[in-house]
Amino acid sequence: MSTARDIFLEHLRRKGLKVTRPRLRILETVLGRERFHFTADDLVGIVNETTRRKVSRSTVYRTLDLLEECHIVRKERIQEGFNCYEKAVGAEHHDHMICRECGRIIEFHSQQLEQIQDSVCHEHSFTPERHVLHIFGVCRRCAKKKKD
Ligand SMILES: [Zn+2]
Ligand SMILES: [Zn+2]
Ligand SMILES: [Zn+2]
Incomplete structure (x- = not known):
């Protein structure tokens, strides 16, 4: 069985995208939390909480799209213009x-x-x-x- 990390790396490879540190950090942040519901902006804050090398908002947004494409996170439209994400693997x-x-x-x-x-x-x-x-x-x- 492949792990969520393998799935993500394979997805990047297939799209011709590089495996970068920020992308991996975003993945680990999402995987490392149980019962975690978050908005894209929440994630920007959490990813940058413990580090001085800030990940940009646009990188977080784009990475979330990638994670959604390979079904590691699920996006739910909660209200008009308000989307919430949650981890889809192992939930x-x-x-x-x-x-x-x-x-x-x-x-x-x-x-x-x-x-x-x-x-x-x-x-x-x-x-x-x-x-x-x-x-x-x-x-x-x-x-x-x-x-x-
Ligand atoms: Zn939930
Ligand atoms: Zn309340
Ligand atoms: Zn139900």
């Missing part, structure tokens, strides 16, 4: 609750909900392959802030 299926006040993403998994979706598909003779479920609302923290 178990889950759905999201998204706070529209602070942007916090809460992951959840409900076996019941999954089963209901399967049976609804079955009723429509539809073969499901994947689904994305985002529930928008207000998180506990923001709800509390509003009350105070």
